[in-house]
Amino acid sequence: MHRKTLIIAEAGVNHNGDRARALALVEAAARAGADAVKFQSFRADKLATAGAAKASYQQATTGTAQSQLEMLRALELSPDDEEQIAAACVASKITYMSTPFDADSATHLVRRVGVSTLKVGSGDLTNAPLLLHLARFGLPIILSTGMGTLAEVELALGVIAFGYLREATAWPTPADFANLLLDRATWTELRAKVTLLHCTTEYPADPQSINLRAMATLRDAFGLPVGFSDHSRGIHIASAAVALGATVVEKHLTLDRNLPGPDHRASIEPDEMAAMIAAIRDVEAALGDGRKVPAPEEIPNRVVARRSLVVLQPVRAGERFTEDNLGVKRPGGGIPPIEYWSYLGKVALRDYAANEALEP
Incomplete structure (x- = not known):
């Protein structure tokens, strides 16, 4: 029997701060056949300073007159919004997920919304305090590794393992995190709870920057399940990732690529999401069990x-x-x-x- 890839429709901030649009994204993701729809949970003032610059792709899509902080403020969802969206996911029979960007947002997602898995964005691969806070909940973690090196991924895993396995201490050190990775039991815990997503943090990412083989490098280096957070144009590279062993695929979803906002142009629309999911399911079925016997x-x-x-x-x-x-x-x-x-x-x-x- 073929394995089933977890397909996450990344709504992200493509709601543009509008709850109604967020709910429409839930419905679109469910109709397309996604397993989960994922948003982003943050308080802009906790995420960026007034002097933080926009990425070049954000400048291209939203202009330069507005700062990153101002842009983020316009894209926030309130705690009540998140609870309403999560309830809509239950009604639509699709899993609600969200990436928390600060400790308070994470706590709300776990304690009030009731998420069952935590997703970490690539930008927080090196955010050790947040990683430790997330791991303390004991939930499975999907960790994006865009912009990262193997050494940075290893450091992140040490922090996450410490959060899973050690009591809270006032001042954990890098040595505490590194030493924990020397214990074989640590890797048993990590294999059970952590999935690493290969990712190219550019929107959209050109094919020559994708480097899908790095997904296998992550799997070989750490022995953990791997997946792909897809920022490429179109839908075909996601299917290739599944053929190469991705257990999770994440892809940005928008209702309309022409809407204003930082991520719409690098997203796919609902009919494309449905086509991508159908292609992935075909690839899964085609992979088979590997035995060379007649069908x-x-x-x-x-x-x-x-x-x-x-x-x-x-x-x-x-x-x-x-x-x-x-x-x-x-x-x-x-x-x-x-x-x-x-x-x-x-x-x-x-x-x-x-x-x-x-x-x-």
């Missing part, structure tokens, strides 16, 4: 497509079979061609007409 549908075609030993010209009883009068032709089901040489020189036990199948 049940192939068995009847063996007789049609394979060959058997046949007499090429009339042969009388007592004549010998030779390279001139013995050959292989369709249909199969008779003496297999591998026996060709063992019949050369043998005496025919009865008369054969041309193209008649040889009998044992």
Whole structure:
């Protein structure tokens, strides 16, 4: 039985701060067949300073007149918004997820909204205090690794493991985190709870920047489940990621790519999301179990497509079979061609007409 990839429709901030649009994104994700729809939980004043610059892609999509902090303030969802959106997810039978960007937002998601998994964005791969806070809840964590190195991922895993396995201490040190990774039991805990997402943090990301093989590098380096947070244009690279072993695929969803806002242009619309999910499900089914055996549908075609030993010209009883009068032709089901040489020189036990199948 083929494994099922967790497909997350990343609504992110594509609601533009509008609860009604957020609810419409929930409905669109559910109709498209996504397993989960994910938003972002933050308080702008806790996320950025007034002097924080916008990324170049944000400047291209939202202009330069507004600061990053001002942009983020316009994209906030209130705690009440989040609870209403989560309730809509229950009604639509789709899992609600959100990426928390600060400790208070994370606590609200866990204690009030009741999320079952925490997602960490690539920007917080090195945010050790937040990682520790998230791990203290004991929930599964999906960790995006965009902009990161293997060394930074390892440091993050040390912090997360410490949060899972050690009592709160006032001043944990980098050595505490690193030493914990030397314990084999730590990796058992991490394998059970942490999934690493390969990601290219650019919106949209060009194909030559994707480096899908790095997903396998993460899996080989840490032995954890891996997935892909897809910022590429279109839908085809996500299917390739699944073929390469992604257990999670995350893709930005918008109701309209022409809407104002930082992420709409790098997102896909609902019909494209549905097409991507259908393609992924086909890839999952096509992967199979890896055993090289005939598919049940192939068995009847063996007789049609394979060959058997046949007499090429009339042969009388007592004549010998030779390279001139013995050959292989369709249909199969008779003496297999591998026996060709063992019949050369043998005496025919009865008369054969041309193209008649040889009998044992």
